[in-house]
Amino acid sequence: MSAMEQPASSPDAAPAALDVRDLEVTFHRRGRDLPVLKGVTLRLERGEAYGLVGESGCGKTTLAMAALRYLAANGTVDAGKVLVDGQDVSTLSEAAVRRWRGKQIAMVYQDPATALSPAMRIGDQVAEVFRYHEGLDKKEALERARESLRRVALPDPDATLRRYPFELSGGQQQRVVIAMALAVNPSLLVLDEPTTGLDATVEAEILDLIEELRGRINASILLITHNLGLVRRLCERVGVLYAGRLVEEGPARDIFTDPRHPYTMGLMRCVPRFGMNKTDAALQTIPGTLPALGEPLEGCVYSARCPMAKPVCTRREPDLYAWPGDAGAQGAAQAESMPPDPAAYSPHHANPVGEAARHARCYFSAAVSTMPATTPVLATSLEERGGAEGAVLEIGAVSRSFKDGRRRLTAVHDLSLSLKRGETFGLVGESGSGKSTLAKCVTGLIAADSGSVTFEGKLLRPTAGRRSQDALRAIQMVFQNPDSTLNPAWSTRAILTRSVRKLAGTREGSVRAKVDKLSADVRVEPRFLLQRPGDLSGGQKQRIAIARAFAGDPTLVVCDEPASALDVSVQASILNLLVELQTKEQVSYVFISHDLAVVRYISDRIGVMYLAELIEVGSAEQVFNPPHHPYTEALLSSIPKLDFDSEQQRIALRGMMPSLSEPPSGCRFHTRCHRILGEICETQEPPAQVAADGHTYNCHIPPDELLALQTGEEPVAPIAE
């Protein structure tokens, strides 16, 4: 079978919105050809929303860029073609490409902050599209821009027109980008990780917007993301990309409920299900790593990591077989009978997409549902860990503010909490709520302005520089960014050795042994100790960072979004590692994350922060179930869930988060609260309501009323604008 024999396109049907055929894209770097896309074929019908998923490095963005004819200077299309609306993009003239971009195909980018011209007013940026695509004069174009902004529900479009990008919040910026993309009604809209980096509530708003707009425009959508929840919400069809190969394709619902490729299955399994806790089940991981670009592969691209791989998988690459059906098994039999094919993959493998609804590039699709699980490392409960005895850490009325020009931003306001030995305290909240500042006050990276941090009964000095070596040893931190957490100039071993020497006070001879033990504990192979962080993957770096924190057998480790920057499969293994270490070492964690599912998974207790204050504290279970603070409620409702069974009702928060320099009076949340009672919320600070043993939240609504409201016995009060 080969693409050559395929009919070019069905002559009777209207041309597809996007028709990618056998696309091969290669990057050239330092004299090497690195194939990024290997014969990818996919097709978006008009009005269809298609999700392209896969971990970073699989070639998703490259595919989008090829579709926009905007490959990096060192990338070339070696074979295949891209048709947009039936038009082969490679045949367009320079001028035609210009007209075509924006008008036929438009894009929304990952980071809206950098996607907008920083020195140009929003109005001009949006109006540009009209001026150059529709030839409108400046005034008309601005008028149209105003309409566009109104269409994406930006508040006060007139004011926004005059604003500069930096004056808008991330969500508003993304709305502008969307407005710009949709300005002249393109037939294909490419969304490249459109919500990554945005807070859950904002993400939810953007998704709402896109969903809503879909109903009004007839653009097809190509959604590129690693977030399976997003795809589930927006897309009808899904393609799973792995190492430049489309490995599975089909209707979203089918793929998510019944994956037929081991990679898809692996991806699904490593995401913590909503409401899942570490004591319930360990997260599954995908062993191994994504092959490096240009690495020679034999047989199935996924075979090296596949728990189901059989010898035949490495002999010859399976085709994209239709499912259900036995084509895969036949393929396997055929491959067995053929002589081993040394060529890793043949570029002209066929991708017989289009005939059946579902395809999977696997010989053993039928067996995927019974794919063996990886070893579960189940966490013991807090009691089993012996975490009940007294507080390890007590934070008393800590405040911290920063100067920003003339304003003072209070990042942590009069906050108190305590933490038991062996306990994991999860800290959630939107960005800017003060989570990280609090963490840094605990570790001493930042001195609190007032309040006390007591550790094991002793008052800690405010800054790390003035704390005793023993206090430093006992409280360590794991940071968010794997790329900057390790000194790139040091070898991994040097990093660990230094930490062991400084923190463990170990004598020369045993340092080496301790380093080896640490690296074994975090499952980093000794050979990686010789390398510098630049040669390690993000997960490996984060493991080393964890090992570094554990060098002096700490009592408390503050984890500030330790897995947020990692791919889901890696995130799972890092979370597993933290759980495992905790079980072994009796360590307490303060675990900060904006990912509620992750926090729910790993935490024993959870605190919710809003505008520098802790507005709710309780066990993970308590916080995640009503009655809980209206803010918590809104946060929880905004998570895109993978389950198709429960249709969630999202609670939209009003307005923007107020500035830390001028927090609202009364209840800090009243400006955005959907359960606002009235004047009392604006004038009086809410009392701490005790919902259950150890569960408190700050709200004027008592627990039983709140429970009634939140369990749906009464409808959500209409939002008063």
Place this chain on the structure above:
Amino acid sequence: MGEERSPLRPGPDLAEEASWVDADPEMLELQADAGRKSEELHADAAAALEQKRQRRYLVRALLRSPTFMTGLIIVLFWVFMALFSTFITQSPTDVDAMASLQAPSAAHWFGTDDLGRDVLARTMAGARTVLVIAPLATMLALLWGGIIGLVSGFYRGLTDEIIMRLVDVLLALPIIITSILILSLLGKSVAIVIVVIGALFTPVVSRTIRSAVIGEREREYVMAARLRGERSAFVMAREILPNITQPIIVEGTIRLGYAVFTAATLSFLGFGLVPPSPDWGLTIATERIFLQIAPWTVLFPAAALASLVVGVNLITDGLSRVFSK
């Protein structure tokens, strides 16, 4: 104009390539396939091989880069001349007063100067002082500026404010006045010229390094070091410094070119080197008056000076172009 030449094509970007997926060795144990282990070893060797290959590729690309090679040849030529010109040319200080200001001839390819010295010999030997002064002055500026920039950028706050105000003061002083005053004070020798040029460049370098440090000090590994109880000096020298080598090198190459120029200007104004040094700047200054009747006395050293700086800059240019590919 075709798409290939479009200025608006994105630059080379391999963000995609950089990402890896985590390896979990214990999970790897579960792999049924027998060939797995050997493949892993193979991958190890392959990684080493790949590193070697990349290095080889870089060297080859540099050798193929006309910019880099031209620069390298020019600079090597002058280094060679600085080291060995005495064995090749006549003596740069051999005076033949009766044969002054002779036009280029078979005996004197570049002619003779006002004291009858061989201009070829002097031009070749003139590389010596520059090749000593410029790199050393640059290194000195990097050292001082590095220390000031590190301290200022690392401590921030009041220390930073005071240091930066002082740097402002130094920058506000006209360079020429500062150097005249210092050189008049300390006298003239190669060592002092090096010190003075180093001092002149220090404020600028310290600013560059300071901003690099500020960018680096908020990185998480620095926080980790602080949580480890490292002393500030250790954090600055061992943690931050190795990671700001790139801006330091860039600043260094820029300063190197300017050091050559500044040394020449100081010599020209009479505040740098003293005769009978064949230094290019000095020669141009003293022979300038003969430009009309004996242009060779000025033009050859001027061309030499220009060629060296161009050479240095070509190397920098070539390196950055090859590395960014």
Place this chain on the structure above:
Amino acid sequence: MASDQYRRDYAHHLIEQVNKGHMTRRQLLVRASVFGFSASAAGSLLAACGGSSSSSTSPAASASGAPAPVMGGTLKAILPPSITDLDPVTIYDQGGIVLISQFCEYLIDLDNKNGLKPKLALSWSPNTDASVWTFKLREGVMFSDGSPFEAEDVVATLERLVDPKSGSAALAALAGILSPGGTKAVDAATVEFTLDKPFADFPYLVCASSYNTVMLPRTYKGDWVKNPVGTGPWTLKEYVAKQKCTAVKKPDYWGKDDAGNQLPYLDQVDWILVQDESAANLQLQSGAIDLQQQTVFQGSQALFADPNLRVDIYPGSGIREVAFNMQKAPWKDNKPLRQAVAYCLDRDAINKALYDGRSNLGYDTFWEPTVFPGSPTPSPRAQDYDKAKQLLTDAGLANGTDITLTFSKYLENPQFAQLIQAQCEPAGIKVKLEQLSYDAYYAGESNVTPWLNAAMTITEWGSRPTPGVFAQAMLLPTSTWSSSHWDNKDFTDTFNQYMATSDEASRTDLATKASGIQQDDTPILLAFYITQLRTQKKNVFGVQGPGSFYCDLSMAYMTTA
């Protein structure tokens, strides 16, 4: 007057000396002028000797067959700026001296051959031992402020110059010869100088080569630029320090030319003040400038080659004194080493390299007949490495030695130093060069300043009219400016005798003896006497003065051709 009687006797003496062959005619002219004979009187003396008289007109004018003077016009002249304020009492650099001499005048001028020429003094004569000098002043001369020029002004001017508080730049030259109170007005037109010791060259100390001795009114307060007063042919219209100076014709100037025309010829002189030689040369070549008062040799080849310019060459006696500091090792009591250095020099080559071969050679003595007519001829010192090595061996330095030469980065000093360095090397003398800025070289009090205290120095001296003035300034133990700190009793005695003698025969003998001592002991190297260059456009004529720091433009004119 007694002095008139003495002058007549001296005239006879001169004629006798020439006829006996003790003096040349040229020498006679020089000596006659010192003793106050006017040019015509000197001419008649020569005639009395049986020779012919020669006119005292400028060599340039006579040589080029100058056309008839043209009245009017503005001349643009270029000059290095004075680094200090223009105050006749304190000026010491070319820029200041040239400008001041445009507006103020000396008692005695120099002609183009360094001969004395009456200016504000009509005549001068000594007593028998040359310790008292009487000057007759020109009458009817008015200062630009309207006051008459009289003897009291001369007294005030000289008293000011010998006052240590005045900052006078002439003080060091006059010290030991004329003291405060030594100048007296006999009557309104007669001044009498009573010297501290007999000094036969005294007129030279109050002539145009003693730059600060311009006559100022007795009321002068030291604010010359604000109140530019003088008897000269020009009045100051505008002076912008370091940029320009505009001099306009003074209509009632006392001077007339031979034809009785009112001087000066020109209406105005614009002085452009430019420091950089290279820039100055370019300006000359671009045709923007008519005259460069003094041209340095370096780069002058381009001017010589320019068809629109004329470079006049004047005899000059500027020197670059290479002094061995006799108070310092290795020069102290080390005559052979000093001589050895002297024999290393290839003076011809130095002259060629520095002055295009146009200067006069010197042989380490001030008595140099090619420069100072009538001086005894010294034995030439050619480059002789064998001798130098022998002398080194005598000095116990057979394997050579290291010496340090200190000089300022000024004019051609660096080149000269390099030539010395290069020429000493073959003899085994390694010369280390220590170049200082001009400022640093002369900085500090006399017990520390490099130019008087470094072991071996090069100091630049402008033209002086006689060997005696040079020697008086730098070779005596009492000399203020002795870089060599030479203290040779034999020389000092001989020299003092020489300066106190007016008998020409014994003068010549004493000169020969002094010259021999100086050359043999070699306290300083005198490799050359620098010829002076003056550049002008081909249509510029009549510039007076020997081409050194002093020049007189009252008779300058430009033809239109």
Place this chain on the structure above:
Amino acid sequence: MLRLIGRRLLLMVPTLILVSILIFALAEVLPGDVGRSILGPYATDQQVKILNKELGADRPLYERYASWAGGFVTGDWGDSLLLKVPVFPTVMKALGNSLVLAGFALLIIVPVSVLLGVYAGLRKDSFLDRGITISTLSMTVIPEFVSGVILLYIFAVWLKWLPVTAMPPEGAPFVDRFYYLILPAIPLMFLELGYIARMARVGTVQVLAMPYIRTAVLKGLPRRRVIFGHVLRNAMVPTVTVIGSQVGWLIGGLVVIETLFVYPGIGKLMVDAAQTHDVVMLEASVLMVAVIYMVSNLLADIVVALLNPRIRMGG
């Protein structure tokens, strides 16, 4: 924004005080003294001593500084010790001359170098880019004393197209000044061209790599619009900063050009004053150059703020 400017202007005061102290101290320890400078090498020690006393140069350093500073801030800048001329008009005139020369030079330099730099940046790695980079670089490294002399020789002496000095004769109309300034401006142009062009190129290259340029391109804007609307404005930021820092140099560092072209600017005034211990003249001229340096940097920052709304509104 206004606050920022106010703060910066205020900050200039301590900087200038430090500059003046530094200059005073440095001039103090130089070999020689003002009396010697005035009287010359052949004056006697006694004379020099008397003069120094008269001038007050023998008083302690702080006393002299205090009296100088007191006069300076009250507007009495004193008289030059050597030239006996009032300092204020002398310095201001020289400064004005330098500003005219530097301004004229910048008028040529900025458009040319920005054009070349941006063009090279847009055509990154092309033959033209290399050509522009290397040729401007080569010009930059030719010292002005070489290029100046050669230009003078060719255009003023040989071809006689342009005047040999930089100042027109008195009474000439003001526009004539520019004709006279062409020749001295060219070596300055050579010096600055490479530097500014390089910054413009780097700025352009950096901006071209920004995601918002991708946005602009993928919006389907014409290339011209992308370059002029999105690239240029942002690419100018580093260039403007560099130009700001160069103005100070252009004013204070022109000694060589001023010497070659006989131009009465502040560079030469300053160097002469430094060499002759004319402290009052030195102080005033150095301070003026420092002020120009700081003001030009401030102006550059203001322009940057105008280019970058974030800075403009943040202050």
